[in-house]
Amino acid sequence: MKRILWVSLGRVRYHKALEIQRKLHSLRGKGEIPDTVLSLEHEPVITLGRSADPRHILADPAYLVAKGVDLVEAERGGDVTYHGPGQLVLYPILDLRGWKRSVKWYIWALEEVMIRVASSFGIAAGRLPGYPGIWAGDRKLGSVGIYVRSWITMHGLALNVDLDPDGFEFIVPCGIHWAKATSLSSLLGRPVGLGEAESRAREAFAGVFGVHPVEGGLPEAVAA
Template sequence: MTLQNCKVIDLGTIEYGAAFQLQKEAVQEVMDDSGKARVYLLEHPPVYTIGRSGTEQNVLIGTQQMEELGISLFEVDRGGDVTYHGPGQLVGYPILPLDRFGNDVRRYIRMLEEVVIRMLSTYGIESGRIAGMSGVWVGNEKISAVGVKATPAKDGNRFISSHGFSLNVNPNMDHFSYIIPCGITDKGVTSMERLLHTEVSIDQVKQRWVKSFEEVFEATCKFAD
């Protein structure tokens, strides 16, 4: 089933807490009208977020050092462990009616991964999945993290997605060294610019991501004014 009314909203750079509140409001909107769909694209100021299966033990620095580095910390209601968001990283929060995809959260996660895989291929980056792990990988290095939440509607027959994905375009990679990303100790992280050895426009990445999203989700998207 296709998404015919998908609005893409480019928030620019926005604090994590403010974006989290926007997500909650959008979930209620889509819950009330399942014909709607929203995709927020944005960057965050530096922040570590810990998902439902995460632990602060995977954050390797204390509050004082985080303050010195200008990094905040949030515990959130998505799946997954600890991850980093910051300038130069594209973050996407699709707020979608998951009954269009059989209310199958694992299928939805695979679709989000597929969008990134296809988009990266337009830059000549060959990426894929690692069995038993979420996200998109280039070899043994993660370039895109995925963590989602599915909120049940009151009728119990539908779920609405929130949270989503992050894609390392050109973030400060040093900030990953202060955490155990996603709780995984034997894998690394990478970025598009590190792989391509050239500057990458995050605005261009947004456009290409939306095009791949339309292909994978059979969606018709329009950027909000």
């Protein structure tokens, strides 16, 4: 079975994670590193994808600064989203030629990872046609947003594990006005540790992508 590198970074600012992703993306393109998954949570940040409508940021910029929320433009697909502590973020840096040259399949696979994690907690989450991400009823539990160049991926998925849902009040998630966010812990009525969610996500990722994730640190060229 194909081995991939699984790197847990803990809590990382968005900019820092983006810098790491870009380096990994370039190295993966040159074949210098294996397929790698970054697992982390972000400090509070609102990101604008390529199709972002700035009107979907509801909060006053001064208020965001006061709250310590960063505002960042990202090259991933999609509209506006929020990341914050208690949300599990996976950034797979994969050469999709090793699986399938299909962005649709890849998004399906990322959604599948999140559906399996939710299911392992006894939560029935699913897809909503036309609205990528995963949903528990009409509430959004997880998001996807990816970037592909030369079939090498960046960005990925964000699963709401145990985060303060107030963060989503700053924005219109994905530009969908009726979309309210939920989390595994809200649905279960108990706290869920990010570590627990991550280990289940690693297992789900292994199953969906048919790989053996090996935990390790960042490749030397990136860590420096």
